[in-house]
Amino acid sequence: MPLIQVTLIEGRPMEAKxxxxxxxxxxxxxxxxxxREAxxxxxxxVPAAHWGVGGVPKG
Structure with a gap:
């Protein structure tokens, strides 16, 4: 059973997810x-404040 995990900064619309x-x-x-069923x-x-890029939080 394949398991795919994705981590995103929160805020995208449900339709996009x-x-x-x-x-x-x-x-x-x-x-x-x-x-397919497997x-x-x-x-x-993740909240933007908890997501860092280049040592700086995104939020």
């Missing part, structure tokens, strides 16, 4: 020949 989940599932099915996608959202 749903499309990401769909697209990642399709990629796993196509590239791994995995049954693919799991976990999207974790």
């Amino acid at each position: 749903a499309e990401l989940i769909r697209t990642l599932t399709e990629a796993a099915v196509a590239s791994l020949n995995a049954p 693919v799991r996608v976990i999207v974790q959202e």
Whole structure:
């Protein structure tokens, strides 16, 4: 069972996250020949204040 984990800065619309989940599932099915019902996608959202780039918080 493929498990795909994605970490994003919070704030994207639910529609965008749903499309990401769909697209990642399709990629796993196509590239791994995995049954669609076996693919799991976990999207974790992190507050911008907890996300640092170059030593500086994004939020």
